[in-house]
Amino acid sequence: MIYKHKETNDILKWFEQINQIPRCSGNEEAIRLWLINWAKENHFEIKTDKIGNLLIDVPASSGYENAPIVVIQGHLDMVCEKTPDSNHDFTQDAIKLVKKGEWLTADKTSLGADNGIAIAIAMALALDRTVSHPPLELLFTVDEETGLIGANALETGFFKGRILINIDSEDEGCFMIGCAGGINTHLSIPLKWADVPNDYQLMKINAGGMKGGHSGIDINAERANAIKILTQILHQIKQQVDIRLANITGGSAHNAIPRDSEALVFLPADEIKVVKTLVQAAEKTLKAEYQNTDPNLFIKINEINGLNQAFTSEGTQKLIDVIMVLPHGVAANSQDIEGLVETSNNIALISIDEGQLKVLTSQRSSIESRVDALTHRIEAVARLVGGKVYSDTRYPAWQPNMDSSLLAKSIDVYKKLFAKAPAVEAIHAGLECGIIGDKFPGMDMISIGPTIKDPHSPDEKIHIGSVGMIWDFMVALLKALK
Structure with missing residues (x-):
C-alpha cells in the first residue's frame, strides 16, 4: 500500500x-x-x-x-x-x-x-x-x-x-x-589489421535485451554481461569458421553491468547459413540459461555493407581470448557478514580505438588486499598479450x-x-x-x-x-x- x-x-x-x-x-x-x-x-x-x-x-x-x-x-x-x-x-x-x-x-x-x-x-x-x-x-x-x-x-x-x-x-x-572499496583498470591491447578476402561478407552481431544493473548491488544476481555473452558467441563461431572482427563495442559505465554489445564480423560468404544456425542455437541455449535473470536476452545477426579491413584471424582470436579469460562477477563472499559479496569484478566497457582493443574493468572489495590481488590478475592478462594497462580511480x-x-x-x-x-x-x-x-x-x-x-x-x-x-x-x- x-x-x-x-x-x-x-x-x-x-x-x-x-x-x-x-x-x-x-x-x-x-x-x-x-x-x-x-x-x-x-x-x-x-x-x-x-x-x-x-x-x-x-x-x-x-x-x-x-x-x-x-x-x-x-x-x-x-x-x-x-x-x-x-x-x-x-x-x-x-x-x-x-x-x-x-x-x-x-x-x-x-x-x-x-x-x-x-x-x-x-x-x-x-x-x-x-x-x-x-x-x-x-x-x-x-x-x-x-x-x-x-x-x-x-x-x-x-x-x-x-x-x-x-x-x-x-x-x-x-x-x-x-x-x-574499489578500483578501475584500463587495458589497451594492440591488434593487427589486414585487408579482407573478396569472398568475405560483413555481418553485424548484436547481443542485447539483458537486464544489466548496478555492478555492485546487482553483481550477485548472476545477470548476463552482454560483453561476455557476445564474446562467448564469437568464440563458438570461431571454432568452426574463419571470422575476422572489424569492430566491437559494449557497455556504458564502469558501475553498470553491460546490457548490450555489438560486433562487426567478416566471414566467408558461403558460411553465412552455418553461422546463422550457430547463432540461433546459441541464443536458444543462452535464453534457457538466463531465463530467470534475463528473460529478454536476444542475439541477432544481419548482413550489412561497408568497411574493407578487419583484424587478422590471429588478432581476432587474441581479442576473443582476452575477454574470455578476464574475470567477471562475484570472486568471493564475505566470511564475516552472511549474504554480503566481498570481492567482485565487472567487465564494464569494450571498444576499438586507433587499432587497439580497449577494455575497462571495475573491481570492488571490502578487503583492500583482495581488490589488489584481483586487479593484479587483470593487469597480468594485458601484459601476457603485449598490451598496456593502468589502474586508477581508487576509493577506500x-x-x-x-x-x-x-x-x-x-x-x-x-x-x-x-x-x-x-x-x-x-x-x-x-x-x-x-x-x-x-x-x-x-x-x-x-x-x-x-x-x-x-x-x-x-x-x-x-x-x-x-x-x-x-x-x-x-x-x-x-x-x-x-
Missing part, C-alpha cells in the same frame, strides 16, 4: 523539477547553478570548490542553534542509460516520469532517483519550517557515478559537520554502515562502526517511529562515506534512502511510499539530534 502524505508529494515535485535538468556524470553545471539560484532565493549561504562540489548552509531551527552540525549528503550526477529504441537525448531532454502503481519509473531511460531523490529530500527539509533541526550543511558532490570524483576532491575545511547522513542507499528500513572501503552514536540514535528513533528494528548492513558498492570518512577523521555516518530497484538501468524505479517513510525518519532523527 502506498504511504501517502503531503511531504511525499512535495519531495516528488522537487524531484520532477530536478529531472527537467540534464545531469549525466561530468555534466552537472546546470543542476549546480539551479541549486545555487534556489539557495540564493531562500537566503541560504553557498560554497563551491574548484571541481564543482556544492555546499548549502541551512540555519538551525529555533532552540537548535547550539546542536552539532549535521551534513546531509548526496551527489548531483546520474547514470544515463536508455533502451535501444529510445530517442532520448540526455544532453537536453528532461527525464519523463511514469507512475506504475506504487512505483515511479521513467520512459525508457534511467530514472535518476540515484541520486536525485537525495537532492529533493534535502531541499524539502531545508524549506519546511515545521521541522526541528540542527544547523544543516547540504553537501552535493559531482561525478560520483564515474568514480567518486567529487568526494575524492573535497578539501579540508569545505564543510564543518562531523555527523553525516548520506541519502544514497536504496533499501528503506536498512541502515548502511559500511561499503566496498568504509569499515563498519557498531559503536557509532549516530547509529544507536538512528536505531532508537526508527524503532519508536515504526515499531520495528531496522536492518544494519554493509553494501558491496562504493559509497562516498568511504572517502569522506577517510579524508575527514572523526566522521560519524550512516547511509539511508528510499527503496530503489534496478539503478543504473532503464528499469530503475523508486517506491513512492518509501519516500514518505524516509522523510518521517529524517524529521524524527534531526529532532533527536539536539
Whole structure:
C-alpha cells in the first residue's frame, strides 16, 4: 500500500523539477547553478570548490542553534542509460516520469532517483519550517557515478559537520554502515589489421535485451554481461569458421553491468547459413540459461555493407581470448557478514580505438588486499598479450562502526517511529562515506534512502511510499539530534 502524505508529494515535485535538468556524470553545471539560484532565493549561504562540489548552509531551527552540525549528503550526477529504441537525448531532454502503481519509473531511460531523490529530500527539509533541526550543511558532490570524483576532491575545511547522513542507499528500513572499496583498470591491447578476402561478407552481431544493473548491488544476481555473452558467441563461431572482427563495442559505465554489445564480423560468404544456425542455437541455449535473470536476452545477426579491413584471424582470436579469460562477477563472499559479496569484478566497457582493443574493468572489495590481488590478475592478462594497462580511480572501503552514536540514535528513533528494528548492513558498492570518512577523521555516518530497484538501468524505479517513510525518519532523527 502506498504511504501517502503531503511531504511525499512535495519531495516528488522537487524531484520532477530536478529531472527537467540534464545531469549525466561530468555534466552537472546546470543542476549546480539551479541549486545555487534556489539557495540564493531562500537566503541560504553557498560554497563551491574548484571541481564543482556544492555546499548549502541551512540555519538551525529555533532552540537548535547550539546542536552539532549535521551534513546531509548526496551527489548531483546520474547514470544515463536508455533502451535501444529510445530517442532520448540526455544532453537536453528532461527525464519523463511514469507512475506504475506504487512505483515511479521513467520512459525508457534511467530514472535518476540515484541520486536525485537525495537532492529533493534535502531541499524539502531545508524549506519546511515545521521541522526541528540542527544547523544543516547540504553537501552535493559531482561525478560520483564515474568514480567518486567529487568526494575524492573535497578539501579540508569545505564543510564543518562531523555527523553525516548520506541519502544514497536504496533499501528503506536498512541502515548502511559500511561499503566496498574499489578500483578501475584500463587495458589497451594492440591488434593487427589486414585487408579482407573478396569472398568475405560483413555481418553485424548484436547481443542485447539483458537486464544489466548496478555492478555492485546487482553483481550477485548472476545477470548476463552482454560483453561476455557476445564474446562467448564469437568464440563458438570461431571454432568452426574463419571470422575476422572489424569492430566491437559494449557497455556504458564502469558501475553498470553491460546490457548490450555489438560486433562487426567478416566471414566467408558461403558460411553465412552455418553461422546463422550457430547463432540461433546459441541464443536458444543462452535464453534457457538466463531465463530467470534475463528473460529478454536476444542475439541477432544481419548482413550489412561497408568497411574493407578487419583484424587478422590471429588478432581476432587474441581479442576473443582476452575477454574470455578476464574475470567477471562475484570472486568471493564475505566470511564475516552472511549474504554480503566481498570481492567482485565487472567487465564494464569494450571498444576499438586507433587499432587497439580497449577494455575497462571495475573491481570492488571490502578487503583492500583482495581488490589488489584481483586487479593484479587483470593487469597480468594485458601484459601476457603485449598490451598496456593502468589502474586508477581508487576509493577506500568504509569499515563498519557498531559503536557509532549516530547509529544507536538512528536505531532508537526508527524503532519508536515504526515499531520495528531496522536492518544494519554493509553494501558491496562504493559509497562516498568511504572517502569522506577517510579524508575527514572523526566522521560519524550512516547511509539511508528510499527503496530503489534496478539503478543504473532503464528499469530503475523508486517506491513512492518509501519516500514518505524516509522523510518521517529524517524529521524524527534531526529532532533527536539536539
